[in-house]
Amino acid sequence: MSASTLRIHLLNDQLRAFPFPPRGEMVLTRVVADLPTDDLSEVLRQVRTFDAFSIDNDPHGEHDFGSFAHNGVRYFWKIDYYDRDKEYGSPNPADPAVTCRVLTVMRADEY
Incomplete structure (x- = not known):
């Protein structure tokens, strides 16, 4: 694994553990956001x-x-890498100074 990939891997794990600035943002689809509190808590725990x-x-x-x-x-979560203005993809996802990470949580049937 390259140093860049390892850095991305670690930044993504940090985002999932604490998905708020300065590490990034979290987006829940409407279906996920509308889950009963106990279910939403469990879904987010499983993401974290x-x-x-695996390969x-x-x-x-x-x-x-x-x-x-x-x-x-079935639920999915996905992390995408944007530039700081969230207009384009990040020029370097390994560099948090130029990257805004967005963690999206959704039901699989919403994908």
Whole structure:
């Protein structure tokens, strides 16, 4: 794993653990945001603690995607890298000074 990939991997893990500035932003789809409090808490806990990374779901080693089930429903989370103005992709996702990370949590059927 390159130093750049390792840095992205670590920044993504930090974002999932604490998804608020200065590390990035979190977006919940309407369906996820409208979950009952206990279900939403569990879904977010599973995003924060996700560690089932494999070559199939993390081929680049960046820890930028995960999938899990809660109450028989499949959920996805995905991290995207934007420039600081969120107009374009980040010029360097390994550099937090030029990157805004956005963590999106959704039901799989919303993808």
